Amino acid sequence: MTGSKLRVPCTYQGGKQRLAGAIVDVFFAENKIGADTRFYDLCCGSGAISIELVNRGISPQNISMLDISSWGAFWAAVGHGTFDMEFFDSILSGLPDDKREYKKHLEGLVSSSSLVHEAELYPILQANSFGGKQITTKNGEWDNACFRDYWEPTANSVRRSPANPMQPSPTELKRRVTAIVRDMVGANGIRGDIMSFFSFNVAPDSIVYVDPPYMNTTGYSYMFNIKDFIQEYKAAFQAPLYISENVALGHNATKLQLHGANGGITGSRKSKHEEWLSRF
Numbered sequence: 001m002t003g004s005k006l007r008v009p010c011t012y013q014g015g016k017q018r019l020a021g022a023i024v025d026v027f028f029a030e031n032k033i034g035a036d037t038r039f040y041d042l043c044c045g046s047g048a049i050s051i052e053l054v055n056r057g058i059s060p061q062n063i064s065m066l067d068i069s070s071w072g073a074f075w076a077a078v079g080h081g082t083f084d085m086e087f088f089d090s091i092l093s094g095l096p097d098d099k100r101e102y103k104k105h106l107e108g109l110v111s112s113s114s115l116v117h118e119a120e121l122y123p124i125l126q127a128n129s130f131g132g133k134q135i136t137t138k139n140g141e142w143d144n145a146c147f148r149d150y151w152e153p154t155a156n157s158v159r160r161s162p163a164n165p166m167q168p169s170p171t172e173l174k175r176r177v178t179a180i181v182r183d184m185v186g187a188n189g190i191r192g193d194i195m196s197f198f199s200f201n202v203a204p205d206s207i208v209y210v211d212p213p214y215m216n217t218t219g220y221s222y223m224f225n226i227k228d229f230i231q232e233y234k235a236a237f238q239a240p241l242y243i244s245e246n247v248a249l250g251h252n253a254t255k256l257q258l259h260g261a262n263g264g265i266t267g268s269r270k271s272k273h274e275e276w277l278s279r280f
């Protein structure tokens with residue numbers, strides 16, 4: 001790895017960028033990590049956990065990343081070295097000069113684009129997604145794509161600065177994706193259903209991490225039953241299994257502290273939301 005630390009392309013519903021440090025700390029504290037240790041990041045989404053591993057010096061060749069959504073297509077292209085940077089650049093440079101025009105421009109893009117360039121288009125669309133909601137695909141087309149508007153304060157607004165439709169900005173997204181494409185080639189990126197994991201050959205000294213959609217939430221387009229997964233996993237593999245949830249799933253669970261953008265623990269904002277890492 002070269003240069004500064006990698007960052008997730010964009011924020012994402014349920015993304016673990018603020019918890020990745022604490023989660024990887026647990027992997028390192030509870031296991032003997034060697035040059036051959038394999039990591040499985042299942043339901044990897046924006047890749048916060050794998051990115052944290054690479055930032056700590058783990059070789060991407062030792063990491064498998066799986067997700068059923070377009071993130072799976074993105075990570076497969078990154079890992080196989082087939083991400084088309086020229087196409088990605090052409091979409092970014094084709095964005096209108098006026099941010100007020102982004103929404104209309106992107107709506108036109110999704111209705112006219114096939115999924116041939118899914119891996120390259122997806123991070124751009126997701127960075128513009130309203131509320132960070134997951135943009136999906138259905139029957140070979142983009143689905144659930146709802147974009148942010150440029151927002152300017154009025155005389156009565158509490159917020160005094162305009163809100164950008166794209167977060168991060170096109171320049172910052174380009175910087176992040178360029179670094180990811182350079183430093184994460186060789187990762188085993190897979191677009192697939194988590195149940196296909198049972199056909200994998202998982203060595204007992206591997207670390208398996210699953211970040212499923214929160215139980216009892218309705219916000220995701222893709223779901224599965226985590227309890228069934230745990231049961232089947234116990235019968236199939238010996239490697240430690242770690243699961244993120246907003247509750248402890250068993251007796252062996254760690255309550256995680258949320259880290260702010262600067263890496264410090266956020267103590268000022270009181271939140272009822274809890275994050276747990278359970279081990280099986």
Ligand SMILES: C[S@@+](CC[C@H](N)C(=O)[O-])C[C@H]1O[C@@H](n2cnc3c(N)ncnc32)[C@H](O)[C@@H]1O
Binds near residue numbers: 044046066067195211
């Ligand atoms: C909480 S998010 C993961 C966030 C991720 N750890 C990150 O840091 O961005 C849950 C993910 O599970 C994926 N997912 C849901 N059902 C799945 C399934 N049956 N197989 C594989 N992935 C699935 C979703 O696409 C979504 O990206």
